[in-house]
Amino acid sequence: ISPVPPYSREQPIFTTRAHVFQIDPSTKKNWVPASKQAVTVSYFYDSTRNSYRIISVDGAKVIINSTITPNMTFTKTSQKFGQWADSRANTVFGLGFPSEQQLTKFAEKFQEVKEAAKLARDRSQEKIETSSNHSQESGRETPSSTRASSVNGTDDEKASHGGPAEAHLKSENDKLKIALAQSSSNVKKWETELQTLRESNARLSTALQESAASIEHWKKQFSACKEENDQLRSKIEELEEQCNEINKEKERNAQLSRRLQELETELQDKELELEELRKQGEIIPELMSECESVSEQLQAAEKKNKDLEEKVRTLRTEVEESKHRQTNLKTELKNFLDVLDGKIDELHDFRQGLSKLGVDN
Numbered sequence: 001i002s003p004v005p006p007y008s009r010e011q012p013i014f015t016t017r018a019h020v021f022q023i024d025p026s027t028k029k030n031w032v033p034a035s036k037q038a039v040t041v042s043y044f045y046d047s048t049r050n051s052y053r054i055i056s057v058d059g060a061k062v063i064i065n066s067t068i069t070p071n072m073t074f075t076k077t078s079q080k081f082g083q084w085a086d087s088r089a090n091t092v093f094g095l096g097f098p099s100e101q102q103l104t105k106f107a108e109k110f111q112e113v114k115e116a117a118k119l120a121r122d123r124s125q126e127k128i129e130t131s132s133n134h135s136q137e138s139g140r141e142t143p144s145s146t147r148a149s150s151v152n153g154t155d156d157e158k159a160s161h162g163g164p165a166e167a168h169l170k171s172e173n174d175k176l177k178i179a180l181a182q183s184s185s186n187v188k189k190w191e192t193e194l195q196t197l198r199e200s201n202a203r204l205s206t207a208l209q210e211s212a213a214s215i216e217h218w219k220k221q222f223s224a225c226k227e228e229n230d231q232l233r234s235k236i237e238e239l240e241e242q243c244n245e246i247n248k249e250k251e252r253n254a255q256l257s258r259r260l261q262e263l264e265t266e267l268q269d270k271e272l273e274l275e276e277l278r279k280q281g282e283i284i285p286e287l288m289s290e291c292e293s294v295s296e297q298l299q300a301a302e303k304k305n306k307d308l309e310e311k312v313r314t315l316r317t318e319v320e321e322s323k324h325r326q327t328n329l330k331t332e333l334k335n336f337l338d339v340l341d342g343k344i345d346e347l348h349d350f351r352q353g354l355s356k357l358g359v360d361n
Contacts, residue, residue: 071087
C-alpha cells in the first residue's frame with residue numbers, strides 16, 4: 001500500500017486536523033508526539049481494494065498509514081483525545097483535537113468506516129464460500145463421469161473381445177492408466193481454470209459494486225464541484241467588485257501622488273522662504289539696535305512734540321488775544337474814522353465858508 005494515496009484510486013471522504021501521537025514502543029505507556037503541530041488527518045477509500053485507511057502526512061513524512069479493520073475500536077480517553085490500536089503497524093495511535101466536537105465527528109466517522117469495512121469483509125467471505133462450493137461440486141462431478149466412462153469402455157471391450165490375452169490386457173491397462181492420468185491432469189487444469197474464472201467473476205462483481213459506489217461517490221463529487229463552482233462564481237463576482245474598488249483606489253492614489261508632489265514643491269518653496277527668513281533673522285539684532293535708537297529718537301521727538309504742542313497752545317492763546325485786540329482796534333479805528341470823517345466834513349464846510357468870505361471881500 002503506497003503511503004501517499006493516488007487520486008485515481010483513493011479519494012478522501014473525511015478530513016480534520018489534530019496533533020498526532022504514538023505509544024512509546026519500549027514502555028507501551030507513554031505517548032510520543034509524532035508531529036510538532038496540528039496536521040491534516042484524513043479517511044481515504046480505496047475503490048479497487050474496497051478498503052479504508054487513515055492517513056496523515058507531515059511535510060514529506062508519513063506519520064499515520066493505518067488500514068481500518070472490523071476488529072479495530074476507537075476509544076475516547078478524554079474530552080479532546082482519542083486512540084486506536086493498529087496490530088499491523090504494531091502500535092497505538094493517539095489524536096489530540098482542538099475541541100470535543102471535532103473528536104466526536106472523527107469517532108462517528110471511524111464507526112461508519114469500521115461498519116463499511118465489516119460489510120465489505122462479509123461480502124468477500126460469502127463470495128469465496130460460494131466459489132468454493134461451486135468448485136467442489138464441479139470437482140466431484142467431473143472425475144466420477146470420467147471414471148464411469150472409463151469403466152464402461154473397459155466392460156464393452158471385455159464384452160467385445162470375450163477373454164483376450166494377458167499381453168493385450170496389459171497394453172489396454174497401460175492405455176487406461178495413461179488416459180486416467182491425462183483425465184486427472186485435465187480435471188485439475190479445468191478446476192484451476194474454473195477457480196480462475198470464479199475469482200475473475202468475484203473480482204468483476206467487486207469491481208461492479210465498487211463502480212456503483214464510485215458512481216455515487218462521483219455524483220457526490222459532482223454536486224460538491226457544482227456547489228464549489230457556484231461559490232467560485234460568487235467569489236469571482238466579489239473579486240471583480242474588489243478589482244473595481246482597487247481601480248478606484250489606484251485613481252485615488254494617483255490623485256494623492258499628484259497632490260503629494262504639489263505639496264513637496266510647496267514644501268521646497270517654504271524651505272526656501274524659511275532659509276531667507278533665517279538669513280533675515282541673522283540681521284535682527286542689528287535691526288533691534290536700530291529699533292532701540294529709533295525708539296529713543298521717537299521718545300525725544302515725542303518730548304519735543306509735547307513742547308511744541310505747548311508752544312502751539314500758547315501761540316493759539318496769543319493769536320486769540322491778538323485777534324481780540326485787533327477787533328477792538330478795528331472798532332476804535334472805525335470810530336476814529338467816523339470822527340475823522342465828521343471833522344473833514346466840518347473842515348470842508350469851514351473851507352467853503354472861507355471861500356465865500358473871500359469872494360465877498
